[in-house]
Each structure stands twice: as structure tokens, then as C-alpha cells.
Amino acid sequence: MDAVKSLVSAVRNGLAGLADPAKAPAMQAYMKSEMPYRGAQKPARAALLKRVIAEHPLPDRVSFSSAVLTLWREAEFREERYAAVDISGSRGYGRWQDSGLLDLYEEMIVTGAWWDYVDEVAIRRVGPILRAEPETVTPLMLTWAYDDDKWRRRTSVICQVGSKAGTDTDLLTRAIEANIDDKDFFLRKGIGWALREYAKTEPDWVRAFVAAHAALSNLSRREALKHLGG
Structure with a gap:
């Protein structure tokens, strides 16, 4: 050592x-x-x-x-x-950088408990592992989407930011729907951010998603449509 x-x-x-x-x-x-x-x-x-x-x-x-x-x-x-x-x-x-590090990153997310730590770990550490090992990480992100800890939940929503065409839209949908009614600013902002980033790749999908989810907060909706004329 x-x-x-x-x-x-x-x-x-x-x-x-x-x-x-x-x-x-x-x-x-x-x-x-x-x-x-x-x-x-x-x-x-x-x-x-x-x-x-x-x-x-x-x-x-x-x-x-x-x-x-x-x-x-x-x-x-x-x-x-x-x-x-x-x-x-x-x-x-x-x-x-593989699923063997997820316990380490989970500790950083939960004990860091603020956006400056969580966003970097969620997007640049958990995200690439998710794309490399979807069979292992997707079920975990779906579990985190319903977790009591809001930072695990934010991670499940934003971990695919930057995935572009590699985005798992089923995971994105389920993570957002699990948190759509939550009034927490960081969750609402995270939902909007995730949708806004995916709109750069699939704008029609995001428009349809927003139209189909009336429960989206004004903040999430505004962020999602920011560059789509909405």
C-alpha cells in the first residue's frame, strides 16, 4: 500500500x-x-x-x-x-472501469449527496459501465429509480446523459416515470436535463414523451423542450 x-x-x-x-x-x-x-x-x-x-x-x-x-x-x-x-x-x-466498481461509486453518490459529486460519478463513471454491461447495471438502475435516497434516484435518471444513440429508452422512461411526481428540484431538473440531452439525438422521441406525460413538472418540461421550440 x-x-x-x-x-x-x-x-x-x-x-x-x-x-x-x-x-x-x-x-x-x-x-x-x-x-x-x-x-x-x-x-x-x-x-x-x-x-x-x-x-x-x-x-x-x-x-x-x-x-x-x-x-x-x-x-x-x-x-x-x-x-x-x-x-x-x-x-x-x-x-x-467495470461493474466491480459500482459499490465504490454508490458510496460516493450517497455520502457525497450533492450535485457536484453525483453528476460526475453518475454520468462519467456509472454511465459508461451501464453501456458496457447493460445486463448487470440496468436492473440496478431500475432499483435505484425507486430508492429512498434521492441521489441514487437522480443517478438512475441522468446516468445516460451523453449516451446519444446508445440510450436505453426503456430505462430512461421507467426512471423518469418513477420520479415524475417528486417535487425535489434536483430530480425535476435531472429529468429535464436527461430529456434535453436525448433530444439532441432523437427530438421526435422527446417531443412525444413530453406530450404523453402530462405529470411532468413545468421545470422538467421546460428543460426537455429547451432547444425544441417548447
């Missing part, structure tokens, strides 16, 4: 070096975060992570998962969790 300790230490020290205490309070306030920020800006963080990942490679799947979870669970500043999310999606570790 020396590789894990080395990478985690390099991330923490690097973020400390990028800290800007003058910017941190505004960043925390904008994200409505209980966890404090260091004030490290995104471009600088991205450059840091690129260098650290190259200099501290993780040799196997176990060390990869351990590094991500260590940064995530032990985070004292929000940027450390951003680093965990970024490392989880590093191209160099793409060979481990």
Missing part, C-alpha cells in the same frame, strides 16, 4: 500548496458545503492531479480503489474529494 500512501500524500500536499484562503469561503458558500475548501482553483487542481497521477502510479485494482476511498473518506477539504473523483476517472485506470 506504499503506492496508495504516496499518492494520497502527494495529493494532500499539492492541494495545500494551491490553497488560497481568500477564495475558500466564497467557494464553500457557493456550493453550500459543510466541508471547508482550501480555495484551490479547478485549472490548477487539474494540472496537479495530472502530474501526481503520472508520478505516483497505482499498480493494481486494489490500490486504485484504496486510494480513491482514502481520499474520499478521510477528506478534510472538499478539493480532496474532487481529487478522489478525478483519480477514479483517470484514463490510465480505465481497464478497471
